Each structure stands twice: as structure tokens, then as C-alpha cells.
Amino acid sequence: MSVLDSGAGTAALACRDVEVAYGAFKAISGVSCDFMPGRLYSLIGPNGAGKTTLMNALSGRARLSRGRVALGGRDITALPPHARTRAGLGRSFQITQIFPGMTVLENLRLAAQAHRYRLQPFWRGVGGFRGIALEAERVLEDIGMGSLGHVDAANLSHGDQRALEVGLALLSDPKVLLLDEPLAGVGHGDAARAVDLIRRAARGRTVLLIEHNMDVVMDISDEVVVMLGGQILAAGPPATIREDARVRSAYLGDGE
Numbered sequence: 001m002s003v004l005d006s007g008a009g010t011a012a013l014a015c016r017d018v019e020v021a022y023g024a025f026k027a028i029s030g031v032s033c034d035f036m037p038g039r040l041y042s043l044i045g046p047n048g049a050g051k052t053t054l055m056n057a058l059s060g061r062a063r064l065s066r067g068r069v070a071l072g073g074r075d076i077t078a079l080p081p082h083a084r085t086r087a088g089l090g091r092s093f094q095i096t097q098i099f100p101g102m103t104v105l106e107n108l109r110l111a112a113q114a115h116r117y118r119l120q121p122f123w124r125g126v127g128g129f130r131g132i133a134l135e136a137e138r139v140l141e142d143i144g145m146g147s148l149g150h151v152d153a154a155n156l157s158h159g160d161q162r163a164l165e166v167g168l169a170l171l172s173d174p175k176v177l178l179l180d181e182p183l184a185g186v187g188h189g190d191a192a193r194a195v196d197l198i199r200r201a202a203r204g205r206t207v208l209l210i211e212h213n214m215d216v217v218m219d220i221s222d223e224v225v226v227m228l229g230g231q232i233l234a235a236g237p238p239a240t241i242r243e244d245a246r247v248r249s250a251y252l253g254d255g256e
């Protein structure tokens with residue numbers, strides 16, 4: 001099913017006629033998408049195409065000048081980012097949100113605690129603390145960093161820091177996960193591990209990924225959404241996108 005189809009069951013995340021304007025300049029306009037449950041989507045396009053702006057519009061970090069966003073059929077257009085997270089929309093944290101001077105496990109525990117507190121502000125008790133510790137340890141294993149729990153987060157390799165960022169996003173167990181360039185700065189040797197992590201993170205959830213590495217995009221995606229000039233140029237399975245003449249001339253054929 002194409003991301004541009006509508007009315008074919010409830011999308012995990014959807015937007016309709018979304019526009020984000022900075023003054024007179026429309027960074028994105030007329031963007032409508034359905035991201036279906038359990039599927040992995042990559043958002044591609046040349047620099048300045050509007051990929052990050054669309055992701056910000058979905059996560060609540062960019063103000064819409066027009067359009068709607070829905071999560072599991074519920075209109076979340078008016079919700080701020082933290083309320084969208086609580087509703088099941090996760091986004092990978094930026095590297096600056098990892099606390100250096102704290103271990104990997106402490107970072108995960110702190111994020112788990114913050115998430116629980118947002119869900120239930122008057123949450124208390126030893127059982128709760130135990131739950132947090134278990135959640136942090138589960139995610140630590142999920143991101144393949146079981147042996148690095150006691151390492152200072154500041155001393156992690158770039159690849160491990162990106163993996164920890166994904167782990168922080170997984171603590172809220174989101175139904176939909178937005179990942180903005182999770183492979184950025186990851187060395188060639190770590191890329192296969194990062195791809196494996198994304199695949200595992202995608203199990204049972206919808207993932208939307210911004211990624212510049214075309215080999216990874218074509219390998220990992222169920223569907224590829226191509227943006228150009230603030231609009232969606234094409235969307236479909238990797239094989240279809242690879243053969244699309246408009247996409248080739250706009251993007252794939254431009255030497256990237």
C-alpha cells in the first residue's frame with residue numbers, strides 16, 4: 001500500500017495538507033501521508049527538500065500554518081511534543097540529550113524515570129523504581145550494549161552514542177518511532193550494526209527514518225517517500241522508487 005493512499009485502514013501516523021511556513025517561505029506545503037502500522041518508511045530527498053521540517057511537523061516541533069496530523073486516528077495537531085510522546089510518538093534524542101558524566105545505564109534510567117513521571121506524576125514506590133531499573137536494562141540489551149552499561153556516556157564511540165539515542169527513544173515504547181539520520185557520523189564498520197538496531201527497533205512498530213545512505217534506504221525500507229521542494233515527489237516500495245524517472249533526475253541521478 002502506498003503512503004499516499006488514504007482510507008485503507010487506520011494509519012499509525014497520518015498528515016493531511018500540511019504546510020510549515022517561515023515568513024513568506026513555505027518549507028513544506030500540501031504534504032499528505034499515511035504511515036501504516038508495522039512498516040518502515042524512509043524519507044529521502046536533496047538538501048533543503050523539507051525532510052526535517054516534515055518530521056518536526058509530525059513530532060510537534062514545527063508549527064503548522066495549515067493541515068492536520070493524526071496518531072492512530074486521533075487528531076494530535078494541537079498537542080505539544082511531550083504530549084505526542086506520551087500518546088505513543090517517539091523520536092530519537094539528539095546527541096546533546098545524552099548526559100556525559102553519567103553511565104549508559106544511568107542515562108537510560110533517568111529517561112525511563114522521566115517518561116514514567118510524565119505518564120503518572122504522583123507515581124511512587126519501590127516497585128516503581130524496580131520497574132524503571134528493569135526497563136533500562138531491557139533497552140540496554142535491546143540496543144546491544146549490555147556490556148557497556150557502566151561506561152561513561154561521554155566515552156562511547158560515535159556509533160554507540162547513536163545506539164544509545166535510539167535506546168532513549170525506545171524507553172517510552174512508542175508505537176511510531178521517528179529517527180532523524182541515525183547513521184550520521186557512524187563509521188563504515190558500525191553501519192551494519194546500526195542497521196540491525198533499526199530493524200530490531202522497527203519490530204511491531206511504525207518507523208519513519210531520514211537517511212542519506214541510499215544503500216541502507218533501499219535495503220531496509222518497506223516504502224520510500226521522496227521529497228523535493230517542500231512537497232512529496234513520489235512514494236512507494238524501494239524497487240519502484242529506484243526506477244522512477246522523476247526521482248532519478250531529481251535525486252538519485254544527481255551524483256549522491
Ligand SMILES: Nc1ncnc2c1ncn2[C@@H]1O[C@H](COP(=O)(O)OP(=O)(O)OP(=O)(O)O)[C@@H](O)[C@H]1O
Pocket residue numbers: 022027045046047048049050051052053054
Ligand atoms: N527555522 C527556519 N527558518 C527559515 N527557514 C528554514 C527553517 N528551517 C528550515 N528552513 C528552510 O526550509 C527548507 C527545508 O529545510 P529542511 O531542513 O526541512 O530540509 P531537509 O530536507 O531536512 O534538508 P537536509 O537534508 O539538508 O537536512 C530549507 O530551505 C531550509 O533552509
